[in-house]
Amino acid sequence: QVQLVESGGGVVQPGRSLRLSCAVSGLTFSNSDMNWVRQAPGKGLEWVAVISYDGSDKYYADSVRGRFTISRDNSKNTLYLHMDSLRTADTAVYYCAKGERYNGSGKKFKYWGQGTQVTVSS
Amino acid sequence: DIQMTQSPSSLSASVGDRVTITCQASQDIRNYLNWYQQKPGKAPKVLIYDASNLETGVPSRFSGSGSGTDFTFTISSLQPEDVATYYCQQCGYLLTFGPGTKVDIK
Numbered sequence: 001q002v003q004l005v006e007s008g009g010g011v012v013q014p015g016r017s018l019r020l021s022c023a024v025s026g027l028t029f030s031n032s033d034m035n036w037v038r039q040a041p042g043k044g045l046e047w048v049a050v051i052s053y054d055g056s057d058k059y060y061a062d063s064v065r066g067r068f069t070i071s072r073d074n075s076k077n078t079l080y081l082h083m084d085s086l087r088t089a090d091t092a093v094y095y096c097a098k099g100e101r102y103n104g105s106g107k108k109f110k111y112w113g114q115g116t117q118v119t120v121s122s
Numbered sequence: 123d124i125q126m127t128q129s130p131s132s133l134s135a136s137v138g139d140r141v142t143i144t145c146q147a148s149q150d151i152r153n154y155l156n157w158y159q160q161k162p163g164k165a166p167k168v169l170i171y172d173a174s175n176l177e178t179g180v181p182s183r184f185s186g187s188g189s190g191t192d193f194t195f196t197i198s199s200l201q202p203e204d205v206a207t208y209y210c211q212q213c214g215y216l217l218t219f220g221p222g223t224k225v226d227i228k
Contacts, residue, residue, distance in 0.1 A: 035217070045158075045166065045209055047217040059216055062123065095165055103172050107213040108156045110177070112165035 002026035002111050004096050009116030012086055022079040022096030022113055030074040033099035035109065036081045038092035050099065086120045093117050124148050124212050126220035134228045141197040143208055143223045150190050151214030157186055157195045158209045170195065202227055
């Protein structure tokens with residue numbers, strides 16, 4: 001059974017940092033591209049970042065580039081999102097999601113975690 | 123960056139109705155378009171990938187079509203359990219979600 005379990009969310013002041021974790025089981029983590037997706041209260045889904053299976057490639061949404069860092073530890077089957085210089089606009093539920101490739105370059109998110117709430121507030 | 127638009131933003135239909143949602147990309151994404159369903163308080167679930175392929179285990183009343191910049195998602199016969207928000211997602215260049223369409227029962 002595939003499980004993705006996020007942790008590390010909480011309430012943080014603007015300008016501070018926070019690190020999210022996503023523990024993965026039930027699949028071969030080291031073969032999987034992994035993503036973070038967030039959803040602000042009452043809003044839609046926003047893709048945040050992706051990391052390749054071996055950590056060699058990382059891409060970010062414009063809204064977080066330069067402030068957030070995605071990383072992984074394949075020995076621990078764990079994905080991370082280090083968030084610096086947090087803003088109130090970063091308040092959201094953060095999901096980790098496993099990318100699955102199709103048709104060459106296509107990617108879909110079949111497996112998701114339950115999400116962890118991050119609230120940025122003074 | 124590739125921008126995605128969806129219409130309508132919300133709709134209300136009767137059980138058994140045919141429901142159609144459209145999604146448009148700001149540039150050609152070939153068939154790299156997925157559709158997700160999200161129910162309140164839950165993570166999204168992929169329904170359609172590669173524009174028209176039904177994900178394993180998803181009921182056949184869901185379907186998708188289109189290529190390039192214009193895509194359509196259809197529920198052939200709306201069921202009460204289909205009340206949710208539906209998102210398109212492009213994966214032709216990085217990843218972008220559409221703004222979503224909220225579907226209710228009339």
